[in-house]
Amino acid sequence: MSALTPLRGPARVVVRQHRWTLWIAGGLALAAVITLIVTALRSAHVVDAFESGPCSVEGDPGRSCYQPVRNYLDTTFALNGVGNYAALLLAVLPVIISAFVAGPMIARELESGTFKVSWTQSVPPAHWLAAKLAVPAALLLAGVPVLTAVLSWARSYADTPYPAQWHDAPVFSTSGVLPLTHTFFGMCVGALAGLLIRRTLPALTVAALVTGTALTVLTYWRQELWPPRTLTGETLNAKEGMWWVETGDLTSGGERLTGTACSRSSSEGDRLQCLTDHDITNHYLDYHPASHFWPLQLVETGILLALTATAVTVAFRLLRRRTG
Known part of the structure; x- marks a missing residue:
């Protein structure tokens, strides 16, 4: 006092x-x-x-x-x-x-x-x-x-x-x-x-x-401010409440291609050819789940x-x- x-x-x-x-x-x-x-x-x-x-x-x-x-x-x-x-x-x-x-x-x-x-x-x-x-x-x-x-x-x-x-x-x-x-x-x-x-x-x-x-x-x-989690797959089953950080494509060697290189293909055949040309075998999504609220707040x-x-x-x- x-x-x-x-x-x-x-x-x-x-x-x-x-x-x-x-x-x-x-x-x-x-x-x-x-x-x-x-x-x-x-x-x-x-x-x-x-x-x-x-x-x-x-x-x-x-x-x-x-x-x-x-x-x-x-x-x-x-x-x-x-x-x-x-x-x-x-x-x-x-x-x-x-x-x-x-x-x-x-x-x-x-x-x-x-x-x-x-x-x-x-x-x-x-x-x-x-x-x-x-x-x-x-x-x-x-x-x-x-x-x-x-x-x-x-x-x-x-x-x-x-x-x-x-x-x-x-x-x-x-x-x-x-x-x-x-x-x-x-x-x-x-x-x-x-x-x-x-x-x-x-x-x-x-x-x-x-x-x-x-x-x-x-x-x-x-x-x-906090490491995001990563979701991979041919189709990304994103859930409601996810904070999308980055999404893109994965090659057969695991290399990341930011964005979706083949998203603008006009037809399914063009899209498949684009995937082959870029050696894309998978997709990825970096995200923050709702459980990251407090870690992000505290950092x-x-x-x-x-x-x-x-x-x-x-x-x-x-x-x-x-x-x-």
Whole structure:
């Protein structure tokens, strides 16, 4: 407890300085949670009411079922869109946090010189920076897991008739532990950018760009973070829920030909001749099963935590070097 005592004063100042922003953020988070809960319950009601009726979305609905089926699909599509917007908000939250910490929280004080008030009142620079990080970290730790859990729960009610795949980028990035990891990473990148640039607008711009770029790169290379499984055969019996990484052909010597070399053959005879010409005897599919969800999550989390720790360490060393 003694180590936390010096942070109480600076932390209280941070809360007071940004109280309106915190109130607005809390209100938006609460509104998002309520909206997701209402949407999920409404989705469950719509699905139950339709499935208890005589109509079905499978096959030809017939004249009598055409309008009920269309109304059902339109309603569920609209309700599913609410969850998609919530997922988008959660996905861009790290960028918003990064920009806010870099600009209004740190760079603005350094640019205006108001930080001197704290530093001349027996508050060491390290405690000042620690408070700047501790306040948003505590709020994110309290709020982001709740939003993530409610969104995942709401998705379970929107799986019919528009199921979301676990490996879709908007789903994967807003599930598990990644939302919290992403926001912590954005927060620390913002702190470092604010200390380096010391001007509000350039700092928040650079922080947002760095955070967005880093998360985009990780999303692009996510499938490479864990070894995929391989399925081979003359016909590939791919199952639902597989994340396809790469597919192609195999020669008699086991050499891989990425893609399907003979897929554009106009006739069966041409296709057989193409297979013979390329010495293709089999096909392969590299994929991630649903069981790879947590390995992929944890590897990406480890990478981001390492980058986060690096950003925090550099930020404190930079502050100590500039302040002596």
